[in-house]
Amino acid sequence: KMPLETLVCPYATRLVILCKDEQGKVGLKVKSINKGVFVCLVAKNSPAAMGGLRFGDQVLQINGDNVAGFNENKVHDIFKKAPVNNIVLAVRDRPFERTLTLHKDSTGHLGFQFKDGKITAIAVNSSAARNGLLIDHNLLEVNGQNVVGVKDKETTKLIDEGGQIVTITVIPNFLYQHMVKNMANSLVKKMMDHSMPDI
């Protein structure tokens, strides 16, 4: 029985209720960083994806238990042992991410370069420069679509076709590296939910 009275929902956190799919999975992988538990993989079409979980979300509680200090194996084990329904997560919205709104110039550019998803240069007097976009940050989303593990060419296409105003979500590279460590790029690419968000 879930101790509902211990569930908390402070500012900028939310509750997500998950069930398991036919394979008994919630479709979520986490990574422990600084004693916090962070979502590093949301599988396509999984309960976690349906629940709106995203790369970088911080999991605070599972079924009323604080998970601060738990390592990833312990958390994955909790999911494994959890019942099929009513797995309640308290989640803090991606604490390390920032979303910037950039405007294309007359040549269609936002003003930054990236390689393997990591921002490497900011053009002088560009929209990226005006908005304070930083290098050594990784692209997580373009117009709300996850681009973790997506080829640069495809990300560029998304940006090019993304209209005059493009929102990008970024995370400092050192945290990104932590989160994708030990995840084979092909796995990320194959499993990650890259679908467009419902608006």
Add this chain to the structure above:
Amino acid sequence: KMPLETLVCPYATRLVILCKDEQGKVGLKVKSINKGVFVCLVAKNSPAAMGGLRFGDQVLQINGDNVAGFNENKVHDIFKKAPVNNIVLAVRDRPFERTLTLHKDSTGHLGFQFKDGKITAIAVNSSAARNGLLIDHNLLEVNGQNVVGVKDKETTKLIDEGGQIVTITVIPNFLYQHMVKNMANSLVKKMMDHSMPDI
């Protein structure tokens, strides 16, 4: 003459208008991180302090010029050469900081330990754990008061006397280290604006 038409004020940024004091100073030191310019020192009672600038703020423009990619010397030089009045900064509110609201338990504790301002441990089932406070982060503010360079004992006193609900503002340690690098601790302690914010 300031090119006002080039000043931008996108989401979560603000304009700050500074003048110089009798010593010809704005009371601000910056640090370049990832091609961005960040406030790392706001001198007590300085024009910068009056303008509401805070440790961690990102300076985007000075008098209409983007400062992306500028190093700290170049920025300090701009301030030095600027006229006495009407120095206009476009500033993004501390992009790397987070503020958490913690509640004291029955023994008066929030549930974390810190050493030299850096969070080192989170107590099981504490308010800090429930709220997802992370280790390897540095305390920047307690109830809105800057504690950069403040002795742990004094910070603890602030927390103890800070009422039942305490807000703390933190920044990842690796960024903190960048920002205070080359600043002698005594300088920080002596010059930094540690006054309470006006509410």
